[in-house]
Amino acid sequence: MFELYALLLFMIAAAIIAVQIKDLLSSxxxxxxxxxxxxxxxxxxxxxxxxITQLVVELLCVIILIRAVVKRETTTTEDTYGFLTVIAGLIxxxxxxxxxxxxxxxxxxxxxxxxxxxxxxxxVGQAKTGASNLVAxxxxxxxxxxxxxxxxxxxxxxxGVLVVLRRTGRxxxxxxxxxxx
Amino acid sequence: xxxxxTKGMTLIVKTITRLTVGLILLYGIYIVLHGxxxxxxxxxxxxxxxxxxxxxxxxxxKDVALKKVSEPIASLFESIGAVLFLSIALIGFVGGYxxxxxIDKGTAFKLFSAGTIPLCNIAISFKxxxxxxxxxxxxxxxxxGSKGEE
Numbered sequence: 311m312f313e314l315y316a317l318l319l320f321m322i323a324a325a326i327i328a329v330q331i332k333d334l335l336s337s338x339x340x341x342x343x344x345x346x347x348x349x350x351x352x353x354x355x356x357x358x359x360x361x362i363t364q365l366v367v368e369l370l371c372v373i374i375l376i377r378a379v380v381k382r383e384t385t386t387t388e389d390t391y392g393f394l395t396v397i398a399g400l401i402x403x404x405x406x407x408x409x410x411x412x413x414x415x416x417x418x419x420x421x422x423x424x425x426x427x428x429x430x431x432x433x434v435g436q437a438k439t440g441a442s443n444l445v446a447x448x449x450x451x452x453x454x455x456x457x458x459x460x461x462x463x464x465x466x467x468x469x470g471v472l473v474v475l476r477r478t479g480r481x482x483x484x485x486x487x488x489x490x491x
Numbered sequence: 492x493x494x495x496x497t498k499g500m501t502l503i504v505k506t507i508t509r510l511t512v513g514l515i516l517l518y519g520i521y522i523v524l525h526g527x528x529x530x531x532x533x534x535x536x537x538x539x540x541x542x543x544x545x546x547x548x549x550x551x552x553k554d555v556a557l558k559k560v561s562e563p564i565a566s567l568f569e570s571i572g573a574v575l576f577l578s579i580a581l582i583g584f585v586g587g588y589x590x591x592x593x594i595d596k597g598t599a600f601k602l603f604s605a606g607t608i609p610l611c612n613i614a615i616s617f618k619x620x621x622x623x624x625x626x627x628x629x630x631x632x633x634x635x636g637s638k639g640e641e
Binding site for chain 2: 358359361362363366367369370373374377378438439440441442443445446447449450451454455457458461462464465467468471472475
């Protein structure tokens with residue numbers, strides 16, 4: 311468990327750096343470090359599917375963010391936090407922890423008992439679906455409906471990006487649009 | 492992919508990219524096709540496939556990558572993936588219910604096993620890969636963050 315806590319501390323430190331640092335590029339790289347640490351945490355917790363997905367999605371996000379930052383004219387941020395902002399943030403975190411405390415106490419111990427449904431999936435998963443990767447059998451057979459919803463979310467996100475970022479709408483026949491590519 | 496193309500990054504990056512981009516693409520396809528046997532699956536494999544084209548675009552400039560996969564083709568593939576996934580789900584109604592695993596399960600640990608799961612993986616990889624590549628192309632073509640230049 312030691313390496314897990316070390317990684318968690320690393321991720322928390324990187325997240326604080328990402329928020330506090332003035333240089334935007336360093337901030338993006340710190341965000342990437344958080345994602346990389348999360349990927350290794352998934353690997354330690356024996357979830358290689360999630361580790362692969364987290365790693366590649368993090369890479370894509372960091373590439374997009376770096377491109378977005380490098381093209382900007384201003385690469386530093388001047389935002390500073392006032393005293394009241396910090397106090398308000400701490401109060402809200404305290405209130406949140408106060409109300410979430412009973413729920414956290416009810417959680418089962420880390421990785422110890424298996425829920426009934428999960429146990430059933432592990433027992434009958436391979437026989438019922440024929441997939442030796444249990445994760446695939448859950449997300450594409452037992453819980454395929456959720457995967458359909460997730461695919462719909464991604465589809466909507468792509469449509470939204472393409473619509474928002476489209477510079478010129480549909481051209482009219484007599485309209486000439488200057489193309490400056 | 493010629494060297495005298497002045498766009499993109501330096502000669503070192505271009506040479507390394509030429510060696511590695513095919514391997515990355517093949518690795519993505521492997522992850523997708525073995526999604527029901529080993530860790531991975533449609534989502535991760537699709538993102539890796541998209542990353543291979545993004546790699547090409549970063550190293551050689553946008554024209555080389557867009558010659559291979561243009562934005563309408565990416566959108567088309569994304570729609571094909573979505574329709575494929577939904578139709579696999581709907582064909583399940585023939586046997587009884589939504590998302591019925593209607594193909595023969597086969598033997599475990601074989602490539603052709605697990606019924607519809609590999610097909611769903613392929614559909615999702617089309618969707619995810621083409622969708623993320625389309626987002627990246629949109630961000631590159633529309634020059635994010637450079638409002639002063641327009």
